[in-house]
Each structure stands twice: as C-alpha cells, then as structure tokens.
Amino acid sequence: MATYQAPDGWDALGDPTRRAIVACLAERPRAVGELADELPVSRPAVSQHLKVLKDAGLVTDQAAGTRRVYRLNPAGVAALRDQLDTFWRRALGSYQDIVEEPTEEIP
Numbered sequence: 001m002a003t004y005q006a007p008d009g010w011d012a013l014g015d016p017t018r019r020a021i022v023a024c025l026a027e028r029p030r031a032v033g034e035l036a037d038e039l040p041v042s043r044p045a046v047s048q049h050l051k052v053l054k055d056a057g058l059v060t061d062q063a064a065g066t067r068r069v070y071r072l073n074p075a076g077v078a079a080l081r082d083q084l085d086t087f088w089r090r091a092l093g094s095y096q097d098i099v100e101e102p103t104e105e106i107p
Contacts, residue, residue, distance in 0.1 A: 012056035
C-alpha cells in the first residue's frame with residue numbers, strides 16, 4: 001500500500017492549470033476570485049490547485065479581511081531553480097566531457 005506523500009514542486013507544476021496560477025502569481029499576489037476570473041476554471045477548482053501548490057511549498061497565503069491572498073513562496077521557487085541549475089551544470093559537464101574526448105583516427 002502506498003503512503004500519501006506531499007507533492008514536490010515538480011509534481012505540482014505538472015498540471016497546466018497550476019502552471020497558469022504560478023504565472024499569474026509571478027505578476028502579483030492575488031485572491032482566489034481574481035485567479036478564477038483569469039482562468040477557465042471555477043473558484044473551487046482554483047482553491048484545490050492552490051492547496052496543491054501550497055503543500056508543495058510553491059505558494060503562501062495570508063488573510064486579508066475575508067479573503068486569502070496568495071503569493072509565490074520565494075524559498076520554494078528558489079529550490080526549483082537550484083535543482084534546474086544542478087541539472088544544467090551536469091548536462092554541460094557531460095557535454096564538455098564528450099567534446100573533449102580524444103577521437104579515434106580512422107586508418
């Protein structure tokens with residue numbers, strides 16, 4: 001039996017609606033209603049997507065009167081960026097190793 005695991009940032013961003021929410025929040029913090037107005041999904045659906053993003057550490061929320069305002073979590077986004085930088089450095093290192101390999105001369 002598999003145990004429940006909180007989604008990581010990459011899993012959370014696998015959904016196009018969640019990527020659209022992250023893109024909106026990259027512009028500025030927003031409430032659920034504002035996000036729903038810009039996306040082709042309902043407010044309850046936006047709330048569910050925000051929960052996944054929050055569980056993955058990509059967004060935070062704060063009460064503002066009767067609303068909750070969501071914003072990107074700089075630490076969560078930075079962690080994804082660090083992972084991408086690591087992948088990129090490894091890929092470049094591998095490419096450099098291949099380019100610098102001595103080639104066999106054909107007789």
